[in-house]
Amino acid sequence: MKERKVRHRLTAQEQECFRRGIEMFYKRSPNCTLKQAYLKTIKKFFSLGYELQDGDYVPILPPSAELPTLRQFYSLYHKEFVDKQSNQFKRKQIKYLIDFENGGINKGG
Known part of the structure; x- marks a missing residue:
């Protein structure tokens, strides 16, 4: 398929189809590229x-x-999957550092 200019904003239904396709084809198959998943x-x-x-x-x-x-x-992949994972990782790092500075992680008390 030849790439062309973006025709319109994705509809909610199209976004959901893309999410399902990413989960179904890209994330479940280690050999599948994003282009193949598309x-x-x-x-x-x-x-x-x-x-x-x-x-x-x-x-x-x-x-x-x-x-x-x-x-x-x-x-959509980068916005909803890559950035989301990156933000989750950053939040975990920040929580760890705050807990560490407060004397340790979950001292139970």
């Missing part, structure tokens, strides 16, 4: 149906101008 997500959640071609069922997709872009997929 393509699998598009086929799984955005197909209009399937048609038989050379003995295989192939998804029927809307025109590319109507599909969310790879750039939007990357953006």
